[in-house]
Amino acid sequence: MSPPPAVESQVQALTDLYNSIQNARHYPRDLLKATVLPNPLPLTPPSLSLYSQQLKDIAHTLRSDAVQAALRAAQESQKADGQNIMNNVRRENRKRRRPASPESPQPYTVTERQSSSLFPVTKDDLTCLKSSELVEYIRQFNKEHSSCKLGIWQGTRSSNKDVKNPATLRFTIKDVLTAYLTVSYTTSDLALLVESVTTFGPRERKLPHSQSEYSVYRMLSQEFGRMIHSDPQVGFQKFITLLCSYENMFTMRCDKCQRVLCVEGHVAAVERVWNESNGQWEPRHISC
Template sequence: MSPPLALESQVQALTDLYNSIQNARHYPRELLKNTIVPNPLTLAPPSLSLYSQQLKDIVHMLRSDAVQSALRAAQESEKTDGQNIMNNVRRENRKRRRPPSPESPQPYTVIERQSSSLFPATEDSALLKSSELVEYIRQFNKEHSSCRLGIWQGTRSSIRDVKNPAILRFTIKDVLMAYLTVSYTVNDLSLVVESVTAFGPRERKLPHSQSEYSVYRMLSQELGRMIHSDPQVGLQKFMTLLCSYENMFTARCDKCQRVLCVEGHVAAVERVWDESNGRWEPRHVSC
């Protein structure tokens, strides 16, 4: 074996090997699929024979004493001080990349927005105006014997002016009491329901407080969910919902047919509109 080459000779030997391997990357793929025989000139085209000979030259170069000595020297140098040695040789990506073709414009499709309101889509009369509230309350109390509706005021006063927002007090005898907040705007005097808080029939609570009983707190949450589904719900439509709670503690759930749910033993505080029967059906929250 020949003595170790000088540093310049070792670098030159490795550089020549690297260039030969890089040139071999452009050889046709048939060289990897066909078996190279001792006499390729009689079995393969001249171009393949030339490439085969060049591959053999690379193998001989790799096995030569000069290259092997340079590789051993590089390995020993790396073991001695392997820090700050980085492979800065970047592979050149010669594969042609096709630029992305622009997508064809898609036709505009009109999506019909479906209403998320939980209230029935009835074509009733116009919404109640603020000036009509007092007369509506009188007519409502005449038509409902067990339900009462009135304007709530924080202090006793003989003047019954409709404020904005106004707080209404609704009661069902021996069932519940609820405070309704209704309001209107300058451009639209129609009354809409903003919020509802339910209490027990004998609880003495203010509108901004909450009930001490879980069933009425759940009822307040359910009524709030109904309002959230239709923030512009009118007072008349909402009162039909409240009147459906007249039998809250005796009505059976339309799903499980139980008065109290299995989990929590709570009455059916949820109401679902039945189009076929035209009425609100009771349902447990867990059902």
């Protein structure tokens, strides 16, 4: 078998020397310091003696004719053509790496805008109630409901029955709650819209602009404000239907936890969620 070419033998000699030096990096630090002293102390442990012998072998290999010839050949080769030689190979590879190609733009897909309203959307929604129809609507509503009553609230005993803009309505559920509704209408379509609702206990003597002394009615007022904010254009009749669902507020069980009062705070289910399956408002605690 013919001997390997001179270049391959030189590369192999330098590779072996490089591996030996890399292994010497793991030797004890005190041993490496002791070897540079002119008269090092004798090393008694066998392991240190082994490391010392290996260092002597590396030094002997470095001074050998084969390694010295390989180093001179490498130096001459670098001087002849060393433009593309870099010490940091990892950095070079990182520079040459191509950046990831961006994804192709996707076509725009038109999605149906989802409504944020908490009120149901049904096909048989009633038309918006006009301001001129409010008095007749109140009369008809009071005839059809025995426990719920609706009327126009006036701060003074005035005989004027005209609907003001805005107007304050008084909605009551016997032994459950009293709610004051602020309604208004625009001059263009005259459709009544609910602006705010404030609830009180059935025996509280409070003005519409004040607040209840009981936390359950204050939470209920906040819940009505949240629902109005979700759909400011909700129909007046639909909102009255929501109010009627509180007729059994202190006896109905929560749709989630099946409790009348919640575990935290012991408050009734003041939230209402529309159930599409049965077409009714379901009670729910705010914490549920």
